[in-house]
Amino acid sequence: MTTASVLDGARRIVVKVGSSLVTNEGRGVDAEAIGNWCRQLAALAQDGYEVVMVSSGAIAEGMKRLGWSSRPKELHELQAAAAVGQMGLAQMYETQLSAQGLASAQVLLTHADLADRERYLNARSTLLTLLAHRVLPVINENDTVVTDEIKFGDNDTLGALVANLVEADVLVILTDQRGLYSADPRKDPQAQFISLAEAGDPSLEAMAGGAGSSIGRGGMLTKILAAKRACRSGASTVIAWGREPDVLLRLARGEAIGTHLKARTQKLAARKQWMADHLQLRGSVRVDEGAAAKLRDEGKSLLPIGVTTVHGDFHRGEVIAVCASDGTELARGLTNYSAAEARLIARKPSSAFEAVLGYLAEPELIHRDNMILVSQVQVPASP
Numbered sequence: 001m002t003t004a005s006v007l008d009g010a011r012r013i014v015v016k017v018g019s020s021l022v023t024n025e026g027r028g029v030d031a032e033a034i035g036n037w038c039r040q041l042a043a044l045a046q047d048g049y050e051v052v053m054v055s056s057g058a059i060a061e062g063m064k065r066l067g068w069s070s071r072p073k074e075l076h077e078l079q080a081a082a083a084v085g086q087m088g089l090a091q092m093y094e095t096q097l098s099a100q101g102l103a104s105a106q107v108l109l110t111h112a113d114l115a116d117r118e119r120y121l122n123a124r125s126t127l128l129t130l131l132a133h134r135v136l137p138v139i140n141e142n143d144t145v146v147t148d149e150i151k152f153g154d155n156d157t158l159g160a161l162v163a164n165l166v167e168a169d170v171l172v173i174l175t176d177q178r179g180l181y182s183a184d185p186r187k188d189p190q191a192q193f194i195s196l197a198e199a200g201d202p203s204l205e206a207m208a209g210g211a212g213s214s215i216g217r218g219g220m221l222t223k224i225l226a227a228k229r230a231c232r233s234g235a236s237t238v239i240a241w242g243r244e245p246d247v248l249l250r251l252a253r254g255e256a257i258g259t260h261l262k263a264r265t266q267k268l269a270a271r272k273q274w275m276a277d278h279l280q281l282r283g284s285v286r287v288d289e290g291a292a293a294k295l296r297d298e299g300k301s302l303l304p305i306g307v308t309t310v311h312g313d314f315h316r317g318e319v320i321a322v323c324a325s326d327g328t329e330l331a332r333g334l335t336n337y338s339a340a341e342a343r344l345i346a347r348k349p350s351s352a353f354e355a356v357l358g359y360l361a362e363p364e365l366i367h368r369d370n371m372i373l374v375s376q377v378q379v380p381a382s383p
């Protein structure tokens with residue numbers, strides 16, 4: 001494996017920052033640190049990078065605002081603290097990003113949102129739309145409605161799920177250590193620094209321990225597991241010290257700072273195989289010869305105008321098969337419309353959708369990014 005930066009050729013980056021960094025070890029939202037990252041994010045955006053921020057710190061900030069010196073044990077108190085603190089976090093990011101001329105948006109997500117196909121697709125469309133409008137999304141967990149996540153307090157997993165969701169090239173996890181060591185450096189002064197490894201390498205899990213501070217929760221293990229999860233969609237991970245001067249800019253310039261955990265598979269190949277492996281067919285559509293040729297030969301999206309018949313009872317976000325007029329399966333993908341809607345807009349141009357459906361939505365039935373051609377990958381047989 002080479003030591004070349006995993007940011008080489010990267011365009012879309014998810015940056016995750018932990019509670020202790022964001023709140024200066026619980027002293028309160030750290031304006032200077034957040035200002036520093038926002039300045040770097042603006043420079044990256046200027047250079048054409050698309051960046052999504054995942055920021056922890058709501059509970060730590062809420063505890064400070066409520067005057068609580070120790071982390072409450074009761075779930076509803078943790079949730080109340082998160083609700084209070086999230087106001088401060090959002091306010092700080094909005095202030096610092098707008099000072100850099102960047103528009104921002106707050107997105108609160110739960111793991112369940114991303115496990116549900118329809119919500120997954122909605123969250124994905126929202127985030128991609130924000131990026132297309134050059135708005136920087138700042139994401140945290142929706143702590144008010146979750147139980148497990150708030151107990152474990154781990155936003156590293158959320159960072160990885162977001163990297164999968166937006167098909168990021170790289171997940172950068174900023175923390176209070178320079179990266180991964182062979183053992184927790186707070187406990188073992190002899191611990192060796194690991195600069196490069198393969199994401200998903202099981203030996204890394206043995207090196208990583210829990211959180212060393214009272215503010216952070218996940219520790220290094222959740223970061224290593226996040227890297228393993230991110231690499232499933234082809235994203236590499238960097239774990240680096242959040243206070244390293246110009247850390248994001250230097251990473252983008254190719255400097256080998258932090259621990260680089262390389263993804264083995266290419267982004268596109270990983271996503272397509274993931275779709276082929278994990279998804280169950282809920283229905284199918286037959287398409288005319290023109291649409292079949294566009295998909296097969298030009299790699300285009302499937303537009304409803306090319307759809308002749310709709311089979312099954314599927315919902316938006318579920319996987320359906322796309323078949324040629326003789327029934328041969330051509331592709332599989334995530335549908336933007338339910339079966340009932342697809343029946344209404346089949347054979348129609350997108351200009352007619354609003355009149356038929358009562359609202360304007362995506363022009364594609366299946367966007368090419370959400371579709372695999374059967375000829376490209378091994379897919380399990382249709383039921």
Ligand SMILES: Nc1ncnc2c1ncn2[C@@H]1O[C@H](COP(=O)(O)OP(=O)(O)O)[C@@H](O)[C@H]1O
Nearest residue numbers: 018019175181183209211212216217218219220
């Ligand atoms: N092998 C390791 N290498 C580096 N840090 C480790 C390791 N094992 C455990 N840690 C601990 O993980 C901590 C970072 O995790 P955490 O406190 O959850 O941070 P964050 O709030 O940034 O998510 C470090 O401060 C360190 O004490």
Ligand SMILES: N[C@@H](CCC(=O)OP(=O)(O)O)C(=O)O
Nearest residue numbers: 019056057058059153155218
């Ligand atoms: N979502 C919560 C908890 C997240 C959390 O503690 O994660 P991290 O500090 O990244 O290990 C918050 O904003 O306080």
